Structures are given as structure tokens and as C-alpha cells.
Amino acid sequence: MDPLVASASVIAASLAVGLAAIGPGIGQGNASGKAVEGIARQPEAEGKIRGTLLLTLAFMESLTIYGLVISLVLLFANPLA
């Protein structure tokens, strides 16, 4: 592999994971914190709150996964090499 392509791929992979994790990380932290607050206030609605949290976390975490896929493909199955 061309050293320039290899180094650019490694930098791109690290940026893809890092940048893709920022938004979902903040979102997941906020959602989980608010959910725990909600459960503490209304323990009788725990099931409903946790269910909604599961759905939102699954949606948010897939954003991180997209970045992860790009970086793993760049590192292990680089189409530019």
C-alpha cells in the first residue's frame, strides 16, 4: 500500500470514530441521565421509561456504528489501497 494512502487512511479512520462518537455520546448521556431522573421521580413508570430509553439508545448508538464501520473498513479492507 502507498504510504501516503496508508497514513491518510489511519488519520481518516481515527477521525471517523472520534467525530462519530461525539454527538451520540452527548445524546446518550443526556437521555440516560434524564431517564434515571424520571425513574427516581416516578418509579411506577419505570417500565415505560426504560422501554423508551432502549429505543432511543438503539437509534443513537447506530450513529456511532456507522462511523465505526467506515473506520474498520478503512483499516482492514481499504478499497483505496
Next chain:
Amino acid sequence: MDEKDDAQVASTDASATGFISPEPHSSMEEYYQLQNELLLLTLLLMVVTFISVWMAYSLNTSLNYLIGACSGVVYLKLLARSVAQLGRQKSKVGKNQLALFIGLIVIATQVEQLQIVPIFLGFLTYKAALIAYMFKALSTT
């Protein structure tokens, strides 16, 4: 079924001691029901897509899809367990499920018989199930 037993034990403990138990509340039934519904929906989509891919492409591609879809189901299970433990044993949502995905993609890139795209799309089956569940929930309300 163990989860239901846990909820019953927790409620009896709470009534006996007078303290609020950190164990599962009886309202958690709703959560376990949601989990089961999502799992069933994912399995249903998985079977339908597996057969469709087999007919449209080949058995090899459909088996690749199946590997991804099974990993997606395990991922969803791990995420659900992580959410169920949030605020009890753990203070944050675990990242074990991401390790599973990283392992899957790394194996897919290293083994020649495996293809990345069907495995990745198979992994996303759980997301299609989530969207289907959301539409179902919206249509009933």
C-alpha cells in the same frame, strides 16, 4: 421468566422491610414485554430477509446475512440488559455491545469467505425491526 421472578421477589422484599428496593419494579413487565416484542419482530424480519436474499442472490450471501442478523439480535439483547441495569448495578450504559460489532466486522474483513456488506446489512436488521415497532406503536395510539 427469571426477570418476572426477580420483580416478584423485589416487591415482597420491599413490603417486608419497608424500604424501596433497588430491584426491578412490577412496572418492568412492560419493559420485558417490549424486549420480547422487539426480539420476535427482529427474528421474523431475519427469516423473511434470509429467504429473500437466498432467492435473489445465493446461499453464501444469505448465510453472511444470517451471521450479521444473529449478531444484531445479540447486540439488541446486550443493549436491553444494559438499559435494564442502568441506575441499579451500573451508572452508565455499557459498551460491550460495540465490542461485539467490532469483532464481527474485523472477522468479516479477515476471513475470505465472509463479505462485509451482507454482514453489516444483516446487523442492521434490528434497526428495521425498531422502525417497524415504532410505526406499529404510532398506528395504535
